[in-house]
Amino acid sequence: MLDPVSRVRRFNRAVTSAVGALDTSFLGRGRPLGAARVLNAIGHGRSEIGEIRDYLGLDSGLMSRLLRSLEDEGLIETHAHEDDARRRVASLTRAGKREFAAYEDLSNSQAEGFLARNSQREALLAAMDLIASALTRDRIALTAMDPRSDEARYCLAEYYAELGRRFKQGFDVSLSRDPDAKDMRRPRGSFIVAVSDTLPIGCVGLKGTDHGYAEIKRLWVAPSARGLGLGKRLMDATEDAARTLGISLLRLDTNSALPEAGRLYRTTGWREIPRFNDDPYPDLFFEKQIRS
Amino acid sequence: MLDPVSRVRRFNRAVTSAVGALDTSFLGRGRPLGAARVLNAIGHGRSEIGEIRDYLGLDSGLMSRLLRSLEDEGLIETHAHEDDARRRVASLTRAGKREFAAYEDLSNSQAEGFLARNSQREALLAAMDLIASALTRDRIALTAMDPRSDEARYCLAEYYAELGRRFKQGFDVSLSRDPDAKDMRRPRGSFIVAVSDTLPIGCVGLKGTDHGYAEIKRLWVAPSARGLGLGKRLMDATEDAARTLGISLLRLDTNSALPEAGRLYRTTGWREIPRFNDDPYPDLFFEKQIRS
DNA sequence: CACGATATCTGACTAAAGTCAGATAATGCT
DNA sequence: AGCATTATCTGACTTTAGTCAGATATCGTG
CATH class of the missing domain: 1.10.10.10 (Winged helix-like DNA-binding domain superfamily/Winged helix DNA-binding domain)
Structure with a gap:
């Protein structure tokens, strides 16, 4: 039983x-x-x-x-x-x-x-999100969207809230180098949102720069959608987008308080490199050469 | 969204x-x-x-x-x-x-x-239990069972495991006054198990004594079934069972590390009384007079 | 503009599910 | 024993869902 x-x-x-x-x-x-x-x-x-x-x-x-x-x-x-x-x-x-x-x-x-x-409202909702994501994992749609769309903003807000919870010192967006939305739209970059049914459950930004590489920013997967390989799918989609835009070198920064992210990067061909910016939050830096 | x-x-x-x-x-x-x-x-x-x-x-x-x-x-x-x-x-x-x-x-x-x-196996199962319990809350059956039945023993094992997690000093059944199964069977007492569909999700024992009262023991509600008012239903069923057995005074002991239990007792007519046994675990003692 | 492909519609079916008014037989109660 | 009640069964339906072979109109391409 x-x-x-x-x-x-x-x-x-x-x-x-x-x-x-x-x-x-x-x-x-x-x-x-x-x-x-x-x-x-x-x-x-x-x-x-x-x-x-x-x-x-x-x-x-x-x-x-x-x-x-x-x-x-x-x-x-x-x-x-x-x-x-x-x-x-x-x-x-x-x-x-x-x-x-x-x-x-x-x-x-x-x-x-x-x-x-039912009185366990939040627990029930979280359980429902989790199960719904698991059931619809094959029907998660990744779509390039404007980073200022409702869906993108919902993801970003959740992402910032989570960083606030997971960084010992909290997280204040204004202290971080907030990427200009323009840099995450075609033709300079891209912003991809993962939507399950109607609920945004993940995102990632590709931010164009003028330094010969593009940066991956704001990779987020909703807690209810973890374990479905969505992070990998989002990263793959971003690499495809980069290829389409003619970008061949990618960089990203992350924080060791997010070990699952580091693990993903290390197992998917990213190479750790020295700090390449002065953002106060990240302490890990990666680079990946992509072939078209 | x-x-x-x-x-x-x-x-x-x-x-x-x-x-x-x-x-x-x-x-x-x-x-x-x-x-x-x-x-x-x-x-x-x-x-x-x-x-x-x-x-x-x-x-x-x-x-x-x-x-x-x-x-x-x-x-x-x-x-x-x-x-x-x-x-x-x-x-x-x-x-x-x-x-x-x-x-x-x-x-x-x-x-x-x-x-x-899916990789989040335990999280998914817990979410499924929770939702299934919420959906079938109207179909939860309370049944008097032998305290040594499979269902009862499953509940008790879960109950002890939870006490072990929640008491700072852990919990060792052998140190507690383990009630004789005979005292929790008719005609001396009763043991009631709540079953949702096929899964036992709660229990309570009514233990007969020779001191002019009966004790309520082992009240447990599965985490996935909390917030459905099941504790109250189990207590009501036990009072009914006590009435049927001609018992008019009930006592119970509990621990302040289980605040939801104390809250339930206080709001359902139980009166705090001085310690009436030397069990090492409880630090709160209650009594209730029931009228037939 | 011919022609194969595509999107939808129509007609003619079948299968499955469901409804309802009795028929039949056993039971409980007086 | 008589009679209302209960449980199941039978026959005669209807509705819903689904299938499939064409018919019709439009499109894209050479």
Whole structure:
């Protein structure tokens, strides 16, 4: 009863019945689950029909019929895609928006109810983040984004907060050489965010300089996503970005209070070098030559 | 993207698709999901078909047909219940046992695969326990059991381990007044175990004495089940058991290193009293008069 | 502009799940 | 023994989901 496999299976059973309950509550709006799922996918911003079909794993015939039934209900409209008239895009009508909002309310109040019924709110949320990240590890998307996007700023705020906790002396961004956002955007650099489902769970910046190398900055992986190899994936993606930008030498600085970072660098071809800047926080410096 | 409700909903989405994948793997044995579920319910020891019907939420007509199809496949046999010939009980044939074992293998290897793919094994398991307990909180069963049953001994081992961690001086059972199992069985006392699904997640003992009172011992709630009010439920159940046994005065001892326990006692009608034994570990003593 | 590829739709199916009104048989209670 | 109750089964449905072979329209490329 206490072996790991039994524990996983107990979790599966608990969650299966919870999911069933959620599905059932969705049926309360008098529409089959298939149609409700399509409506919700559209409400969540998936407009292209092919995309929805892939996302929900539906046959094209079935998809077409579900769209038709939503159209007949007056909840959606479809138009030809503006660049490619073979493709269709769907959008919610006014009534569709109301109906979508009703589903959102159902989901939200189910989630709120779950949180309200339990007192270990933060522990539960952390556990949910962890499991969700583990389950969706194959679907983590790495995307180059503006370092001033919401997603990037969320990651950076979490990153700074963590440095504050892990450095004995705390961490004050203003004392560090805060990279100019411009240096982490094309064509000088890049900023990559890892998003699982909708939650940003990691980031890394590639900062262009005028000294013949680019720097890797702000590598962060959310606690709930550690152990998934995400740090490595982010670094690999950054190296690819650097190659694309024609950069062949990379440098980075880090701190020995972050041993997992040091370990990652040492095992992925980085070479320790002497201090190359006067930032007060780092005490370890690395360099890597990348071949295009 | 970081508000609690979104995090719960992200978890729901992650888990919904994982559950779907598990269901799909069950289809691989060439049998519709409904029949597979019934077969598995029988394999897991649910023999009465009314019970299975409730558990799976099936209509009686549908249930009947699923049983018939499993019978036709030669996987189960049904007999009249020995006390009530209206009811039927189902059991697996030899072939049914083989088929059930194949489903078990599928579930187990799915669970093992999940664990193997992820490196944060212990953290994941703890998170799963926590969430499973929160989801099944309404289905936690309190059952009086022999204190030497597997379930009870599992709880006690966890309890002692936790005391060892939380007491500055550690904890050695042999130094404590280890209650005789006989004193925690009817008619002198009771031992109650809380089981969620199949996992024991809490216990409490009621130990009869010859001094005109009974003692409450070994109150333990698994870390993953804290915040669900389980301690209170266990204490209430013990008071009920005491009433049934004709006991009207209860005592207990505890330690100030376990503040949540002290808080529970103080808020549920217990009154602090002077030390009434010479056990080396406790430093707080309580008493409660219960009315029948 | 011809032609293969692509995206969606339609029609004609099947399978699975679920519903519901009786039928049948056993039981508990008076 | 009579009768309401309970547990299960059967027959006759409907709904939902899913499959598959074409039909239709558009696109990209030579």
